Every structure is written in structure tokens, then in C-alpha cells.
Amino acid sequence: MSEKIYLYPVWIRLWHWFNAILCLLLIITGISMQYSDPAYPMIRFDWSVSIHNIAGIILALSYICFFLGNILTPNGRQYFFRKGIVKNLISQARYYAFGIFKGENPPFPITKEHKFNPLQKFSYIFVMYVTIPLVILTGIMLLYPDFLVIDFFGNKALHITDILHVMMGFIVSLFLIVHIYFCTIGHTPLSNFKGMINGYHETH
Amino acid sequence: MIRNIYHILGVVFFFSLFLFQPNNIQAQTDQAQRISEYAEDNQLCFSCHGQANYYYQNDWIEKKVKERMNPYFIVDSVEYYESNHWNFSCRDCHSADYGEFPHSGQLRMEPKFTCLDCHAGDEQFAKYNFEQIDEDFHKSVHSSKHSEDFTCWMCHNPHSYKINARTNENMADFIQYDNEICLTCHADISKYQLLTTMENPNVLVTHNWLPNQVLHFKKVRCIECHTQINDNILVAHNVRPKEEAIKLCVECHSKDSRLLASLYKYQFTNERSITGFSNEAMLEESYVIGANRNYYLNVISIGLFILVFLGLCVHAFLRIIIKH
Numbered sequence: 001m002s003e004k005i006y007l008y009p010v011w012i013r014l015w016h017w018f019n020a021i022l023c024l025l026l027i028i029t030g031i032s033m034q035y036s037d038p039a040y041p042m043i044r045f046d047w048s049v050s051i052h053n054i055a056g057i058i059l060a061l062s063y064i065c066f067f068l069g070n071i072l073t074p075n076g077r078q079y080f081f082r083k084g085i086v087k088n089l090i091s092q093a094r095y096y097a098f099g100i101f102k103g104e105n106p107p108f109p110i111t112k113e114h115k116f117n118p119l120q121k122f123s124y125i126f127v128m129y130v131t132i133p134l135v136i137l138t139g140i141m142l143l144y145p146d147f148l149v150i151d152f153f154g155n156k157a158l159h160i161t162d163i164l165h166v167m168m169g170f171i172v173s174l175f176l177i178v179h180i181y182f183c184t185i186g187h188t189p190l191s192n193f194k195g196m197i198n199g200y201h202e203t204h
Numbered sequence: 205m206i207r208n209i210y211h212i213l214g215v216v217f218f219f220s221l222f223l224f225q226p227n228n229i230q231a232q233t234d235q236a237q238r239i240s241e242y243a244e245d246n247q248l249c250f251s252c253h254g255q256a257n258y259y260y261q262n263d264w265i266e267k268k269v270k271e272r273m274n275p276y277f278i279v280d281s282v283e284y285y286e287s288n289h290w291n292f293s294c295r296d297c298h299s300a301d302y303g304e305f306p307h308s309g310q311l312r313m314e315p316k317f318t319c320l321d322c323h324a325g326d327e328q329f330a331k332y333n334f335e336q337i338d339e340d341f342h343k344s345v346h347s348s349k350h351s352e353d354f355t356c357w358m359c360h361n362p363h364s365y366k367i368n369a370r371t372n373e374n375m376a377d378f379i380q381y382d383n384e385i386c387l388t389c390h391a392d393i394s395k396y397q398l399l400t401t402m403e404n405p406n407v408l409v410t411h412n413w414l415p416n417q418v419l420h421f422k423k424v425r426c427i428e429c430h431t432q433i434n435d436n437i438l439v440a441h442n443v444r445p446k447e448e449a450i451k452l453c454v455e456c457h458s459k460d461s462r463l464l465a466s467l468y469k470y471q472f473t474n475e476r477s478i479t480g481f482s483n484e485a486m487l488e489e490s491y492v493i494g495a496n497r498n499y500y501l502n503v504i505s506i507g508l509f510i511l512v513f514l515g516l517c518v519h520a521f522l523r524i525i526i527k528h
Contacts, residue, residue, distance in 0.1 A: 044453075162491050178516070
């Protein structure tokens, strides 16, 4: 019999799904622009540009909500590391690589105080506090290239900014795939997805 | 110690001002230093045609008279000596009889030269392929809609025109110069209506659909989208009707970008650079999304995607197998 813990308050669930839709839109339109080809058009280039720009601005606003939410609510504490970071990371990685197949119990069971395991915490911090801010910053620079990039750093800065933006976008895409896969590791393959809809996490 | 560092920095900054002068400043200095061998002869013409007002002694009324020069007959001497025709005498192209004042009424009938009168069939100008330019120009909407009224001089003022595509190393200047040629008429109703009774559309409004409009206007020339490219000439002259203008973004924003056959034709090299960028010729001046891709980054990202995907598939497979 599984136990249910209320882990995800409404604002986090709303922000999460909203953020997921925006990220998907940005990734699809981003790929469509970066690899545009008249012979194999994915999405019309001008539509991609418009959708990408609008979704990017909304993502930046949504990130401010996430940031403020984590400052103003106890949820921010979930992103603090416990002592022995490296040891904990290795222990969690070992579990995913071997322990899970041997039927071992997870080394860091999910509780109300610690809803992320060390690997989750590490990847979420990296994505939410390094990658997303960088992708937003470079995105704003690309949105106003004449004003923010060329005037201060010259023409060459534009492609360096864009490469950085594309690289960060790539990391977000990779994260998305890994994130979706690891969400299937729950009480049932769909229980974590349901949890992000109703707010309750089912323990093993 | 700190004072010494300031001194060193001061000296470095001072010399850097000379070291990092843009190329076009050097070019301007070169232009300013050249003196036409006909400067003295031409000065006679510029004394009237180089100014808004001219003066002459009217023997009938025995008085010095001030008259306004017809604006279409004013030639800016500074622009002239910076232009391609700088080392010509006015009388090379205009009748020597203009040396007399008042000019004879007969001189109004003087035929005007066209570009091909001097530039056709001359080996010195073979690389410009003026014959092909002329052929393309006659196919263009400018020539076909306006017939003989529209001549080369409409865009290329012989008294001020200077070639850009091969010589100007400052791409921003080169683009601005070329676009100003179009805007001379297309942004000025009085000039536009010299040839037509149509209303001149507002260029900013008609290009409203263009994302990042200001950036496009600064980074590409009007002719990039409004002409049919001809591989035999550097600058396309077959301006198409507005309905045929390129509106498909991927024509430029793709690996086989149209810009390589137009704006960057002179710089274009087909080889991938050492840094792995496709269409590197563009990178000096701009970054064109879709056209500039990095080969190595592409390979690494695709490789990583495949590795992660395979890793997850193996993990999922093992989970399913072991569960059963």
C-alpha cells in the first residue's frame, strides 16, 4: 500500500506546467530556426521567430515568479544542499545505475522536508539557477542585438551570444528528456506525473 | 608604483588610438590626398555649379547679378573628387563650349553619355560586366515601367557615385550607401513622383511584417530581396516588381543562404572555416540565424543526444526485464 505526501502546492504545479509548455515551444521553434531549410520546413521561420520571442519573454516573467516564490515560500529551502554533497551524489547515482535493478530502497527517500534526491537537486539547481538565467539573458541580448550586443561588444559578440544561447537551449532540451524519463521511476510509471497534477506524491 | 602603471596605461591607450584606426579612415585620408589633374579646369565650372548661388557680371545693366542655381545642376565638388570619376575633366563628358558664359542654348540639346558609352567593350572594365548589368537593368521594373526616362544616372549619379561592393571594407557603410540610393526616391515623394503619379508607399509600413525591421535595414541591402540574382555580376540590377520580392525568411536564414550569392558574394568562400562555422564570410559583420551553424557543435550535440537517448533506453529496458 502506498503512502501519499502533499508535496506540490498549487503555485508550483501551475508554474511547472506553464514552464513546461513554454520550454517545449521554445525548443521546437528554436530547432526550427537553427536548422531552417527551405526543402524541409518545420515551422514557418517568421512564425517561429514570433512564437520564440513571445514565449521567451513569458518564460523570463515566469522565471521571476519562480525566483520570488522560492524566496517568499519554504519551497526555496528544497534547493539547499545537505552536508556531503559529493558522497550523496555518488550514492544516488550508484542507486540509479545498479541498486534500482537489485530492488534496493532509494538512499534518499522523499519526505516533505526533502522532496528532491541529491541528483535531482543538483540538476534542478544547475538548470534553474545557471542554465535558465543564462538562456534568458542571452535571449534578451539577441532580442535587442543592436542595442545590447553590437553597440557594446561589436559584431562578433552576436554569434558568441547566440552560440551560448543555443548551448543553453540544448542543455534544457537534454534535461527535459532525462527529467521526463526519471519521472517514470515512481510508485507506478505515471504516479509522478499524476503527482504534479494533484499535488500528492506516492511513495514506494 | 601606481603612478607608473597609470603612465604605462596612458601610453598604451594613446598608441592604441593610432593602431586601431578603422580602415575606412585610412581610405578617406587617401581620398582626401588625391588631387585631380583637372582640378584647376574644373574649378571654373564649380565656381557656379558647385554652389546654390552664382554670380556674373550683367553687361546690359552693368551690375553684378546673383542668381540661384537650378538644384539639378548643382555638383558637390567634395563628393565629386571622392567619386569614381574624380579624375575627369568636366569637359570630358560635357561640351567644351560650356567654357563660355552665358552657355549657348544649343547646348541643351547635347546628348548625355550612358554608362556603356565608356564602359562597354573595354578590357579594363571587363570584370564589372557592364553589358550584363545593362541587360539585367533593362529587364528590371525600373526600366520596363519607365522606359527611357529611367537611366543609370537615376541611381548612380556620375558626379558622386563610388563603387562599394569591392572596395568598402566597412560593411555597415557599404550597406547604408547602397540603401540610400534606393531611398533617395523611395523615401522622397518629390523625387519618386518625377517618374510616376503613383503614391509613394511608406517603406517602414510596407515592411512591417519583417521581424527585427531596424536590424534588417542596417544589415542587408534592399536589393537582397528585391532583385533577381545573376551569377555573372556582383551587384544584381534586375529589380523585380514588389509582388516578386523575397518574403520567405529561409531564403536567407538557411545553410544555402541567398546572401552568399548577393551581399556576401565578394567575400564568399565555400569552405568550412577552422572554427567550424558554415558561411563564415557573414560572421565578420553579422550572425544570421539558420545560415551560420557550427559544425563541431552540431556533431557534439547530436552525439550527446544519441548517447543520452540510448542510455535511457538501456536503463528502461533493464527496468522492464528485471521487473518481469
